[in-house]
Amino acid sequence: MFSFVWKKFRDLKINQKTLIFSAGAFLLIVLALVTDFKTFLKISDASTHLQKHVEFLSRLGKANWAIINYAQAHFEYADEYSNDKKVLFIKRSEELKPAFDSLKQFIEIEYRERHDSNNSPDLTVNNLSFSEFLDQEMDKLNQFTQKTLQAKNKDELKIIHKEIHPATFDIIYDLQDVNYKISVLREDLIFQIDNLKKGAINGMIYIYLLVLFGMLLIRFLIHITINKPLVDLERVMKQTNFSKSLRANEIAKDEIGNLARSYNKMMQHLRVSYDSMSEETQRVKSILENIGDGVIVTDSENKIIIFNPMAELITGFRESEALNEDLEKILIFKEKEHFGYIQKNLTNQGYCKPENYCDISKKSGGIISVKGAANRFQFDEHDFGSVYVIRDATKEKEVNEMKSEFVSITSHQLNSPLTAVQWAIEVIVSEKFGKLNDEQRNILKSAYKSNSQMRELVKDLLDISRIETGRLKLKAETLDLKETVAAIIESMVPIIEPRKQTIVLECESSFYIDADKTYFRQVIQNLLSNASKYSGESKNIAVKVTNEIGMAVVSVRDEGIGIPIEEQKNLFQKFYRAGNTGENEGNGLGLYIIKEIVQRFKGRIWFESIEGRGSVFYVSIPINKESNKRKGGEYGKKTVSSSAANN
16 A cells, blocks of 8 residues: 555656645644744733833832932922022922823723733732822822912021922832832742743654654655656766767656756757857957057956067067966056056046057167057846956157157247247337238237237147157245235236236135246236136126135136036147037137146146036146245135226
8 A cells, every 4th residue: 555655756747746745744834833923922922011110110110310300409499598599499390290190091001901910910009090090199299389489588498398308208109109019010020921932842842853753754755756857967967068969868758857957958959059149259369469559457356367469569478477466566667656647537437548659668678668448347147347458559659759749849930930920010010110001900909910820829839849758847936825816916917908808816815835936927817818808798707716625725616618528528638629618719729728737736627617607717826835834824705807897
């Protein structure tokens, strides 16, 4: 009979076997849960009563303290007879009613519902219900309070205190009697809960032993009827070499046979995918090996994981030497801060593309110039890496230096004849050699204007040449920022006067910075000139100087045309002009030059702009703290204005 039942059971489908196993396990778990639940209900009921008794004792304690504080306050008032003590006494008397009401409310809500329960206390005091007792004693205390407040001198207060002291003592004594009754019930409940816990533990030990035995039996049956037939299939699945045509046994017609057939189909698709992936990997490898730029890929810890042949040629390190090394040990910058700058930009922005050339040291010790970019990317949800693309720009740098040298020489050569032309036009316009008619005068004015624009362009080209070749020499001196900016604004009056514009300066006093006066003047003049140029007639230009955590910040706000948002990123590039500037004059070099100057002051320049509403340009430069200490550090507000109307 047993062998017949066993054979029938063994031939069942896996889902049918699983259903039988699950039902058996479910029944065992239900048995354990029912037993647990019954015990839990008993403990929960006892715990609820215990919690209510503890809450009652807490409120009773607060009432006791309120009475004690009341008596103490009355004693101090009677002893000192001062207004402060009277106020304290009134406050303590007002605390009595909330404490008594809290007790009454708790009794009416919690104990009234359980007056028939064995765990409900007998709260009668002097043959009165507890609520009636509380009302009676509260009335007494209120009468004492009224007498106290009506007392006219210290002696009357002391007489009243002799009445209050025994009265409050009696109340506290009666409350202590109630406290004792509740404490007895609490201890009894704690004892009941301990007994329930011990019984529950003993009962659960037997129940869980039974459950454990049942689970072991089910596990044995699963092993015999399901696990064993899967052993052969598991051996096949452990094979990871996709190049071999291994197949699982498909003879069985049950679920395991179906699983074997599905596995064989999956392996067939995997082989196709593996072949395709191999081809793609080979294609990427071929690209990396033949690309003209050095490609370096690092993981989240800046360890090199890809190092292509061009990177080997640029750095002088072999791939085997570079892999798993820190990037900083392989890509060795001559200026150490360049590496920190790149890493900071990768962390903050996710990419970095330095505008200037970077010099790196090769393994052999030689120095080469490189240009490139870096970008951060996600390996997966939690891990990231970085890719660095670099190229040897040594020749390019030499060509650019030659170009800058050519521009410098050419600009110097142009400057002299342009100065002579300007002088000649000025002499003719002065009519030293004869009167001019209106047409001649207009032609000469146009020529003078064009010559001035050409001289400005030559000057800008000279500045760019000095910047790019590192020959821009700055002579730092300590400048009073308020006086310097005010003087620059005064020099702008001839420019803003025809447009009827107003420049208003708001400056905190005693700001001192270290900067080249000539080039700092060029920075502020350029910003003011642009603000005037791109603002309409009768517009205001606001200049503000503030102290921002050790940095002097000069802001120039205009009411002009603003800068389109899609063009803002290019504003500090050479020869770039926004598309909405119209016919306003300019060569697109000014902002590039002042950005380079400000950076050499160890400062920075940035802006905020809304098209059609105006722009605000900010320049921040470190404050000379020593000069500020010596020359005064008091800060105040003062407004200086220059307008066409007042000049």
